[in-house]
Amino acid sequence: MPYSQAVESRVLLKRLRDTLAEAGAGQERLDRITQLVSSSLAAEVCSIYLRLPDDTLELCATTGLNPVAVHQTRMRVREGLVGRIADTAEPVNTDNAPQTRGFQYFPETGEEIFASFLGVPIQRLGEVLGVLVIQNQNPRVYTEDEVHGLEVVAMVIAEMAELGAFTGTSPTDPPAPHRGPFHTRGLIGQEGVAEGTVLLHDPQVVIANPVADDPTAEHARLSDALERLRSEVDEMLAADNLMSDGEHREVLNAWRMFAHDKGWVRRMEASIDAGLAAEVAVEREQSETRTRMARVADPYLRERLHDLDDLSNRLLRLLAGRDGISQDDMPPDAILVARNIGPGELLDYGRRLKGVVLEEGSVGSHAAIVARALAIPLVIQAERITREAMNGDRILVDGDQGVVHLRPEENVAEAFRAKVEMLAAAQEAYAGLRDMPAETRDGTRISLCMNAGLMADLPSLKPSGAEGVGLYRTELAFLVRRTVPRRGELVALYRRIIDAAGDLPVTFRTLDIGSDKVLPYMKRPEEPNPALGWRAIRVGLDRPGVMRMQVQAILRATESRPLRIMFPFVAQFDEFRAAREIVLAEVEREKRLGRRTPSEVKIGAMLETPSLAFAPDHFFKLTDFISIGGNDLKMFFFAADRENEMVRRRYDTLNVSFLSFLEQIVRRCEANGTPVSFCGEDAGRPVEALAFAAMGLRNLSMRPSSIGPVKRLIRAVDLGQARAVIDEARGSGVMSVREALSGWLKDTGAPGF
Incomplete structure (x- = not known):
């Protein structure tokens, strides 16, 4: 049964939404998804591999492979075709899987009889959370419509995973997102230690309903948000204090170019036609942009992709009706978490911050200079911190070691507080x-x-x-x-x-x-x-x-x-x-x-x-x-x-x-x-x-x-x-x-x- 029309994507997504809305534990939902995708796409196999905290991929649900392989088959990122997809964030579509570069045989799965293989990344905001795979015995290359349909389903799975739809009490259920402790080691930007509450400079938009019932309404929402976005950029360019030439105008001109780019808009509209909500359509395009950023070595092109990423964040906030967090609502012990930040923006927060953690940045950056001037502990290049952190999380920042503990366990927090007390005693001696x-x-x-x-x-x-x-x-x-x-x-x-x-x-x-x-x-x-x-x-x-x-x-x-x-x-x-x-x-x-x-x-x-x-x-x-x-x-x-x-x-x-x-x-x-x-x-x-x-x-x-x-x-x-x-x-x-x-x-x- 060929899968060739966008309307079938909408039907599949509505079925998927209804399936996810049914009661059941995380494993039951994963099993129902594989059954639904398999039957809808005429695939003899549908499997979901999820990425675990130790950077391995585990077969968490399947229809068509040996059931005993579920939660038993694991592979490293880059291992096998599934690991290759997780590494590159790009689909693999082949009519002869065993002869495809990177293939690795896992005998417990029983997949040796399936020649055709299509796998797509389950990703959100550029981070691969897992891999969604369909397979058939007869050799065939899956159509572009089928690839597109599977990618749309993978996007919804990623959004639902972010909402914790697959977590449960079973030891085999995936861990709940943003719940457990997270530790990362970055670089020292400014010494000092701080314990506080996460304040995201650019809060993530959590999408409760990734599937849209009315594509016409979603198109209208996207169009309205784009018009407001274009107006904001034009107003910034026309502002008196920005009339002079400079790098800031290059950025805003890049924003204007992207905001009017027909290809960018057309791809988001195609995702809405496939059944996604406008926010998910933007996020899907943003994920692909971040994937491209990871592969681009040229600094100029990377900066332009960063511009597009920033513009997508702004568009998401407009769609969600958010203007960001008012600084009047800042927690008293706020620790700012951001991908990167300019010196003026950091100064706007000022000494009210207890610390700063950046996913990017450098020891000589303007933000680092300001943080040192304000004597605010700063850790830079803290990998994945913006992906893991949520507003309100407890966080420990050790600028002396370049270490960050997010949602720390109590024994870690106690040891950290002991260090803070020791440093406070030393400061009294210095006084x-x-x-x-x-x-x-x-x-x-x-x-x-x-x-x-x-x-x-x-x-x-x-x-x-x-x-x-x-x-x-x-x-x-x-x-x-x-x-x-x-x-x-x-x-x-x-x-x-x-x-x-x-x-x-x-x-x-x-x-x-x-x-x-x-x-x-x-x-x-x-x-x-x-x-x-x-x-x-x-x-x-x-x-x-x-x-x-x-x-x-x-x-x-x-x-x-x-x-x-x-x-x-x-x-x-x-x-x-x-x-x-x-x-x-x-x-x-x-x-x-x-x-x-x-x-x-x-x-x-x-x-x-x-x-x-x-x-x-x-x-x-x-x-x-x-x-x-x-x-x-x-x-x-x-x-x-x-x-x-x-x-x-x-x-x-x-x-x-x-x-x-x-x-x-x-x-x-x-x-x-x-x-x-x-x-x-x-x-x-x-x-x-x-x-x-x-x-x-x-x-x-x-x-x-x-x-x-x-x-x-x-x-x-x-x-x-x-x-x-x-x-x-x-x-x-x-x-x-x-x-x-x-x-x-x-x-x-x-x-x-």
């Missing part, structure tokens, strides 16, 4: 050190400053015990806006920062954009290696109007107070000299205009490229201070991209070569009377901070939360002895001094060891 100097037992004083990038950072200045702001990242004010901030806005912001710091110094770093920091209103240049390309001071010197505007804003905010300003990513002396001349010229210009100028002007450079360490002595004499930018310097020193997880952890900050290089920089600065500091994540790690101090660095700048632990260790050790341990390790030929220094700290009973 007691706030007004004490970071001075070693042998009398060496180390100045500890904090890094900042948001006005929200400044309240941490005095409670942390910081002696000033060693680095204020001015680019964050540019990154979180859709348009270039006006000079007056920057003046007001910088003035509030200086006022909040009081009599403590603030060092402003000029705009550090490019590489991984792309302004939303700035067209990204095509570069083979952005980290080594047009960025930071190179942009400022090529676009001097932007640099002058920012320098003017800093000068007017400083007024008659002392000014400290430095330039990022200086690679050669001439770059620093040209930028310095711009600052001095603007100071003279402000004087001519009758404005108050700083009582003192200190102009410095960030040493982030090895080349600057070998600059002429005249550079070291001309610059008022140098700040070693540890994050970039280490990346270039080891030729290891910190965004690349395959290489970045292979290189240790306490490597003998790197420490010797730092010592060389310190000696050149001392010889020329140039103050030098170290700024970066490593400065906030106690063992590394101690090693830097032993190399001669007397000023370190770090996150506010790191000052307490670093100060506690520095006050507990003799720096001369630490230097001796390092020198002995260096002389022994080891690659890193970490083991020797940590062992000495442990032997001497240093706090934390």
